[in-house]
Amino acid sequence: GEDVEQSLFLSVREGDSSVINCTYTDSSSTYLYWYKQEPGAGLQLLTYIFSNMDMKQDQRLTVLLNKKDKHLSLRIADTQTGDSAIYFCAERGSYNKLIFGAGTRLAVHP
Amino acid sequence: NAGVMQNPRHLVRRRGQEARLRCSPMKGHSHVYWYRQLPEEGLKFMVYLQKENIIDESGMPKERFSAEFPKEGPSILRIQQVVRGDSAAYFCASSRGAGDRTLNTEAFFGQGTRLTVV
Numbered sequence: 001g002e003d004v005e006q007s008l009f010l011s012v013r014e015g016d017s018s019v020i021n022c023t024y025t026d027s028s029s030t031y032l033y034w035y036k037q038e039p040g041a042g043l044q045l046l047t048y049i050f051s052n053m054d055m056k057q058d059q060r061l062t063v064l065l066n067k068k069d070k071h072l073s074l075r076i077a078d079t080q081t082g083d084s085a086i087y088f089c090a091e092r093g094s095y096n097k098l099i100f101g102a103g104t105r106l107a108v109h110p
Numbered sequence: 111n112a113g114v115m116q117n118p119r120h121l122v123r124r125r126g127q128e129a130r131l132r133c134s135p136m137k138g139h140s141h142v143y144w145y146r147q148l149p150e151e152g153l154k155f156m157v158y159l160q161k162e163n164i165i166d167e168s169g170m171p172k173e174r175f176s177a178e179f180p181k182e183g184p185s186i187l188r189i190q191q192v193v194r195g196d197s198a199a200y201f202c203a204s205s206r207g208a209g210d211r212t213l214n215t216e217a218f219f220g221q222g223t224r225l226t227v228v
Contacts, residue, residue: 004152035219042201043153043219088152095166096205096215097143100152 006089006101012108018076020104022089025070029091032065033098034074037086046074046087076106084108112136114204115184116220123227129189129196131223135204142185143217144177147199159185192227199224 003025012018024032030051035043049056049063049072056063062075076083086105090098115134123129135142140161145153158166159179170177174192179185189196203217 042221045216045218093155095158096141096207096217097155097158097166098145098153098203098217099155100145102152 004089004091004099004101006087006104008102008104010104010106012079012106014079014081014108014110016079018074018079018083018106018108020074020076020087020089020106022072022074022101023070024072024089024091024099026091026093026099027067027070029093031092032063032072033090033092034061034063034072035088035090035100037088037103039085043088079106079108081108081110114139114202114218114220116200116202116223118223119221121223121225123192123225125193125227126191129192129225131187131189131200131202131225132184133187133202133204133220134184135202136218139204139206139218141205141207141217142179143203143205144185144187145201145203147201147222149198153201156187189225192225194227197225197227 006022033048034046036046037043047058047061049065060077064073086103088103089101093099117132142159144156147153155169157170157177174190176188199222201222202220205215205217
Protein backbone atom coordinates (compact mmCIF):
# COMPACT_ATOMS: atom_id res chain seq x y z
CA GLY A 1 0.00 0.00 0.00
CA GLU A 2 0.89 3.64 -0.08
CA ASP A 3 1.94 5.38 3.12
CA VAL A 4 4.23 8.28 3.97
CA GLU A 5 5.57 8.96 7.46
CA GLN A 6 7.30 11.99 8.94
CA SER A 7 8.34 13.14 12.37
CA LEU A 8 5.89 15.76 13.63
CA PHE A 9 8.09 18.47 15.12
CA LEU A 10 11.52 20.01 14.64
CA SER A 11 12.99 22.98 16.46
CA VAL A 12 16.19 24.66 15.29
CA ARG A 13 18.16 27.79 16.03
CA GLU A 14 18.27 30.53 13.41
CA GLY A 15 21.30 30.06 11.17
CA ASP A 16 21.59 26.32 11.80
CA SER A 17 20.68 23.64 9.27
CA SER A 18 17.34 21.83 9.47
CA VAL A 19 16.92 18.25 8.37
CA ILE A 20 13.42 16.88 7.88
CA ASN A 21 13.05 13.16 7.30
CA CYS A 22 10.42 11.08 5.57
CA THR A 23 9.86 7.41 4.77
CA TYR A 24 7.58 6.06 2.09
CA THR A 25 6.36 2.61 1.16
CA ASP A 26 5.64 2.56 -2.57
CA SER A 27 8.88 1.48 -4.22
CA SER A 28 7.38 2.22 -7.64
CA SER A 29 7.01 5.95 -6.89
CA THR A 30 8.81 7.87 -9.61
CA TYR A 31 8.66 11.33 -8.08
CA LEU A 32 8.89 12.50 -4.48
CA TYR A 33 8.04 16.00 -3.38
CA TRP A 34 8.50 18.50 -0.59
CA TYR A 35 5.78 21.08 0.02
CA LYS A 36 5.67 23.99 2.45
CA GLN A 37 2.51 25.22 4.15
CA GLU A 38 2.38 28.46 6.09
CA PRO A 39 -0.46 29.14 8.56
CA GLY A 40 -3.81 29.54 6.84
CA ALA A 41 -2.30 29.13 3.40
CA GLY A 42 -2.21 26.58 0.62
CA LEU A 43 0.70 24.37 -0.34
CA GLN A 44 3.80 25.64 -2.06
CA LEU A 45 5.96 23.19 -3.98
CA LEU A 46 9.53 23.58 -2.73
CA THR A 47 11.32 20.91 -4.71
CA TYR A 48 10.99 17.40 -6.08
CA ILE A 49 13.29 14.55 -6.98
CA PHE A 50 13.04 11.84 -9.59
CA SER A 51 13.61 8.32 -8.35
CA ASN A 52 16.73 7.77 -10.46
CA MET A 53 18.51 10.55 -8.56
CA ASP A 54 20.22 10.34 -5.17
CA MET A 55 20.53 14.04 -4.50
CA LYS A 56 19.20 17.34 -5.73
CA GLN A 57 20.35 20.77 -4.63
CA ASP A 58 18.45 24.01 -5.13
CA GLN A 59 19.95 27.06 -3.38
CA ARG A 60 19.50 26.45 0.38
CA LEU A 61 17.61 23.20 -0.15
CA THR A 62 19.18 19.77 -0.51
CA VAL A 63 17.11 16.64 -1.07
CA LEU A 64 18.60 13.23 -0.42
CA LEU A 65 16.93 10.02 -1.59
CA ASN A 66 17.84 6.55 -0.35
CA LYS A 67 15.79 4.20 -2.50
CA LYS A 68 16.96 1.07 -0.73
CA ASP A 69 15.62 2.31 2.60
CA LYS A 70 12.78 4.34 1.02
CA HIS A 71 13.99 7.36 2.91
CA LEU A 72 13.80 10.97 1.78
CA SER A 73 15.23 13.99 3.54
CA LEU A 74 15.12 17.75 3.10
CA ARG A 75 17.98 19.85 4.39
CA ILE A 76 17.51 23.60 4.73
CA ALA A 77 20.81 25.43 5.12
CA ASP A 78 21.06 28.65 7.17
CA THR A 79 17.50 28.31 8.47
CA GLN A 80 15.67 31.61 8.88
CA THR A 81 12.57 32.59 10.85
CA GLY A 82 10.71 32.81 7.55
CA ASP A 83 11.27 29.07 7.13
CA SER A 84 8.94 28.35 10.06
CA ALA A 85 6.09 26.36 8.57
CA ILE A 86 4.79 22.83 8.11
CA TYR A 87 6.73 20.75 5.61
CA PHE A 88 5.01 17.88 3.81
CA CYS A 89 6.69 15.01 2.09
CA ALA A 90 4.64 13.43 -0.70
CA GLU A 91 4.99 10.56 -3.12
CA ARG A 92 3.38 10.39 -6.49
CA GLY A 93 0.65 7.81 -6.83
CA SER A 94 -1.52 6.67 -9.68
CA TYR A 95 -3.03 9.37 -11.94
CA ASN A 96 -0.49 11.85 -10.57
CA LYS A 97 -2.32 12.11 -7.24
CA LEU A 98 -0.15 12.86 -4.22
CA ILE A 99 0.12 10.80 -1.05
CA PHE A 100 1.16 13.10 1.78
CA GLY A 101 2.78 12.56 5.12
CA ALA A 102 1.27 14.18 8.20
CA GLY A 103 3.73 17.07 7.99
CA THR A 104 6.68 18.23 10.09
CA ARG A 105 6.17 21.47 11.96
CA LEU A 106 9.44 23.43 11.85
CA ALA A 107 9.98 26.08 14.51
CA VAL A 108 12.95 28.43 14.12
CA HIS A 109 14.05 30.29 17.23
CA PRO A 110 16.64 33.04 17.68
CA ASN B 111 -1.90 33.92 -15.38
CA ALA B 112 -4.03 33.52 -12.28
CA GLY B 113 -3.39 30.53 -10.07
CA VAL B 114 -5.90 27.99 -8.87
CA MET B 115 -8.85 29.89 -7.42
CA GLN B 116 -10.99 28.43 -4.69
CA ASN B 117 -14.06 30.00 -3.16
CA PRO B 118 -15.22 30.67 -0.67
CA ARG B 119 -12.10 30.85 1.48
CA HIS B 120 -14.15 30.26 4.60
CA LEU B 121 -17.53 28.58 4.85
CA VAL B 122 -19.66 28.05 7.93
CA ARG B 123 -22.57 25.61 7.78
CA ARG B 124 -24.97 24.25 10.35
CA ARG B 125 -25.29 20.51 10.75
CA GLY B 126 -27.58 19.11 8.08
CA GLN B 127 -26.98 21.88 5.54
CA GLU B 128 -25.23 21.52 2.22
CA ALA B 129 -21.75 22.83 1.44
CA ARG B 130 -20.63 23.67 -2.10
CA LEU B 131 -16.95 24.32 -2.68
CA ARG B 132 -15.71 25.72 -5.97
CA CYS B 133 -12.40 25.40 -7.73
CA SER B 134 -11.33 27.16 -10.91
CA PRO B 135 -8.18 25.53 -12.28
CA MET B 136 -5.30 27.42 -13.81
CA LYS B 137 -5.74 28.44 -17.42
CA GLY B 138 -4.98 25.54 -19.71
CA HIS B 139 -5.38 22.92 -16.99
CA SER B 140 -8.03 20.26 -17.48
CA HIS B 141 -7.17 17.99 -14.55
CA VAL B 142 -8.43 18.71 -11.04
CA TYR B 143 -7.70 16.99 -7.74
CA TRP B 144 -9.49 17.52 -4.42
CA TYR B 145 -7.81 16.91 -1.07
CA ARG B 146 -9.04 17.19 2.50
CA GLN B 147 -6.90 18.29 5.43
CA LEU B 148 -8.27 17.54 8.87
CA PRO B 149 -6.89 19.63 11.74
CA GLU B 150 -3.28 18.78 12.57
CA GLU B 151 -3.10 16.21 9.76
CA GLY B 152 -1.72 15.95 6.25
CA LEU B 153 -3.73 16.18 3.08
CA LYS B 154 -5.72 13.14 2.00
CA PHE B 155 -6.64 12.56 -1.63
CA MET B 156 -10.35 12.55 -2.33
CA VAL B 157 -11.06 12.60 -6.06
CA TYR B 158 -9.46 13.23 -9.46
CA LEU B 159 -11.49 14.65 -12.32
CA GLN B 160 -10.96 15.59 -15.92
CA LYS B 161 -13.47 17.68 -17.81
CA GLU B 162 -16.87 15.99 -17.41
CA ASN B 163 -15.33 12.78 -16.06
CA ILE B 164 -14.50 11.35 -12.66
CA ILE B 165 -11.31 9.34 -13.09
CA ASP B 166 -10.46 8.26 -9.54
CA GLU B 167 -12.76 8.71 -6.57
CA SER B 168 -11.07 6.18 -4.31
CA GLY B 169 -10.68 8.74 -1.52
CA MET B 170 -14.26 10.00 -1.48
CA PRO B 171 -16.55 9.01 1.38
CA LYS B 172 -19.27 6.71 0.08
CA GLU B 173 -22.15 8.91 1.17
CA ARG B 174 -22.98 12.63 1.11
CA PHE B 175 -19.94 13.65 -0.94
CA SER B 176 -19.93 14.25 -4.68
CA ALA B 177 -17.75 16.08 -7.18
CA GLU B 178 -18.13 17.33 -10.71
CA PHE B 179 -16.09 19.20 -13.28
CA PRO B 180 -18.44 20.36 -16.03
CA LYS B 181 -17.42 21.31 -19.53
CA GLU B 182 -17.91 24.96 -18.63
CA GLY B 183 -17.32 26.44 -15.20
CA PRO B 184 -15.47 25.45 -12.07
CA SER B 185 -15.15 22.09 -10.40
CA ILE B 186 -17.58 21.67 -7.51
CA LEU B 187 -17.18 19.55 -4.40
CA ARG B 188 -20.56 19.07 -2.77
CA ILE B 189 -21.18 17.84 0.74
CA GLN B 190 -24.76 17.11 1.65
CA GLN B 191 -26.12 17.04 5.21
CA VAL B 192 -22.85 18.18 6.73
CA VAL B 193 -21.72 16.87 10.12
CA ARG B 194 -19.13 18.22 12.56
CA GLY B 195 -16.57 15.70 11.31
CA ASP B 196 -16.65 17.35 7.87
CA SER B 197 -14.96 20.44 9.35
CA ALA B 198 -11.64 20.65 7.54
CA ALA B 199 -9.67 22.53 4.93
CA TYR B 200 -10.46 21.39 1.39
CA PHE B 201 -7.79 21.97 -1.21
CA CYS B 202 -8.02 21.80 -4.95
CA ALA B 203 -5.05 21.28 -7.25
CA SER B 204 -4.90 21.44 -11.02
CA SER B 205 -2.45 20.22 -13.64
CA ARG B 206 -2.10 20.03 -17.40
CA GLY B 207 -2.28 16.29 -17.31
CA ALA B 208 -1.68 13.20 -15.24
CA GLY B 209 1.56 12.61 -17.09
CA ASP B 210 3.29 9.31 -17.45
CA ARG B 211 5.44 7.83 -14.74
CA THR B 212 8.64 9.35 -16.14
CA LEU B 213 7.34 12.86 -16.64
CA ASN B 214 6.71 15.24 -13.80
CA THR B 215 3.48 17.11 -14.29
CA GLU B 216 3.32 19.68 -11.54
CA ALA B 217 0.06 20.19 -9.73
CA PHE B 218 -0.65 23.69 -8.46
CA PHE B 219 -2.68 24.15 -5.29
CA GLY B 220 -5.33 26.68 -4.41
CA GLN B 221 -5.51 28.48 -1.07
CA GLY B 222 -8.18 26.11 0.18
CA THR B 223 -11.67 26.42 1.58
CA ARG B 224 -11.94 26.12 5.32
CA LEU B 225 -15.26 24.53 6.20
CA THR B 226 -16.59 24.84 9.72
CA VAL B 227 -19.71 22.92 10.71
CA VAL B 228 -21.49 24.28 13.77
